[in-house]
Amino acid sequence: MSAPTPPPDLTAPLISLTWTDHVTGRQGHLVVDRLVRGVASGGLRMRPGCTLDEVAGLARGMTMKEALHFDADDSTVSYVPLGGAKGGIDCDPRDPEAYGVLVRYLRATRPYIERFWTMGEDLGLTQDTVDRAAAEAGLVSTVQAIHPLLDDETAARRRLADAFSVEVDGIGLAELVGGCGVAEAVLAVLDRSGTPYAGTRVSVQGFGTMGGATARFLSRSGLRIVAVADVKGTLAHPDGLDVETLLAARDAYGTVDRTALRPGDRELPADAWLSVDAEVLVPAAVSYAVDSVNQAAIGARWIVEAANMPVLPEAEELLARRGITVLPDVVVNSGTNAWWWWTLFGDVRPEADDAFARVRRAMRALIDLMLERAAADGTTPRAAAHALVADRLPVIAERYGWYGEGRPNRLSEA
Template identity: 80%
Template sequence: MPLLSLTWTDHVTGRRGFLVVDRLVRGVASGGLRMRAGCSLEEVTGLARGMTMKEALHFDADDPTVRYVPLGGAKGGIDCDPREPDAYGVLVRYLRAMRPYIESFWTMGEDLGLTQDTVDRAAAEAGLVSTIQAVHPLLDDERAARQRLADAFAVRVDGLGLDALVGGCGVAESVLTALDRAGTAYRGTRVSVQGLGTMGGATARFLSRAGLRIVAVADVKGTIAHPDGLDIESLLAARDPYGTVDRAALRPGVLELPGDAWLSADAEVLVPAAVSYAIDTGNQGTIKARWIVEAANMPVRPEAEEALTARGITVLPDVVVNSATNAWWWWTLFGDIGPHAEEAFAHIRRAMRTLVGTMLTRAETGRTTPRAAAHTMAAARLQVIAERYGWYR
């Protein structure tokens, strides 16, 4: 059971929001806030547990030079479509209600349906100094740390903010590590991506630049596809803040297909990078890919993963694959890396290569799935964290 689980009801609209703190480490838990229609307490509880594991998986107990010590895991969620006219007001009121928790022990940022700019603006209206102020007492030099993170958020790379790229860099490196271990060439490998928001868009950019062909991309309007590969940069330039691509900007020859066509695309790699529970027992049979790489949180239902595994399809789990965004925040804030793009990308690539490689080796030697291997790794590291910093259950 999580340490804390609560449900909030907006007194204006009746919409509900949730906060789940799975675990505290040094009195603090980390995890973003999502906003989507249909968000539930069960969903947020699973996401909070996943955050605990993501934090633990980046814990290096043997390196005394590492400044960042993982935090606990938490997650927030609001059952509201972020496109609704009253969504921003709901967000502000939610943050006002959660202010005591954010000030005391919950550090949070953007997740599905929200941008960091929106979260920061709403947090200021709610009277918060920062959405990560609970971690400030753990910093050696708070002023320098906050400036370092602010400088990092100001960095732009080819038109996109560094903060919007780091997660996709980690997802892409997970894909490339799997291809390398299988002896599969990058050039010619086909990829289908669900979602062209922060995570999906950055993943598509990094994989395209590595030589892979992005043959299909799905958003709320449907699937965009081309067998020879899509022009990812033009699609990124034509998307709105929610990751929806303006169809008027599509180039000749690009196909517009139904929304679920990304699942059955002729591709070796499938990247669900949007909503949770996208792949279930009802649609998993249409998948032709060899690898499913979970850029989104909880996109594959457990029973669907069992069926996929039986068919020889490897699922690389979210707790590893999309963990770089969270880790980058803390590596930067605590001072393990500076506010520079190349330093951030290099650090992420090294960390993800090590983590994904270790996970896949354990899965192979233990004759189990990558997810089971990742969970075993996380459990072992959580035990060390509890012994070293205390147990807050």
């Protein structure tokens, strides 16, 4: 008599693979954590030292972000959640060979992108670069896997293209929506604690897509951005940096031209962003930025995770003991991903005002729900977010299925 088949491990990723570039020997990774209706969502990052474990953690985070933006009772929304996925390439994006590596990675993963991995920019890459490389690799679009789920593919693609053409004061809407969401998370927690915006000091690590946009929204809300860190070090001013000048002086990788600094601006070591006098820290660059050692330098009251996985678990435990609250990435930086799909499915118009209003409304609701759950359960915000995901994933699986089985959409008929 054969042994009974063990139940499947639903915490393990559905697909996990490593690719080796035949030209340079560099490696890239792809992890599909879960499918919903046969599709998963998640960006592609490029950074030296990127590992399969890192990509797997990011893919699981994408599954959570999708679930957190699912409202089973809202029948007015056309977009429904996708699964989570992520790609990563172990290469410095500034390396002269980086673009060739990117194109070859996309050629190798093309069947996955065509069928079920919808992807866009992440750390180290811009959407323009990804789109150019994708076209060279023979792809119609980096989100073509979702096209069969759309009622009108042509209209949906036009909406997304129109949205990507929108600029607000020199910065593209696609870049701004993520920072809008992060900033709203900061403002929400300040409102809940009764802390006035004016005079609240913020330190931001990373001044690229997410960090730069976050700094703009917070500065325009009256907060003081007292420190900004890029690859060259930390820029600081106790009365607040001139955010718009720094934004205009940064390159494609978020590095600020130091000739744009004012006489009172200071240049400090790279890790000084952790210890400057500030109420709010916004890590918006690399993963694993706050560890069990350097967390001791932090005196802020809140850490708001704009980057993916910037605070290590052991560091978060130590921070909690000191009364420092970490707002987790799966909630805080989920606005960009949700906005892509809201736009594609027609839930928001390809206009800045509509996009920002929707992101702000969704982020406020999520922050409130998470913090109320944390208070009720006596847990951290991260544990509360994970509990919300655990409640929603079975509902999503039952309603939509992993592979779109039984669903009346074009994907299931393909």
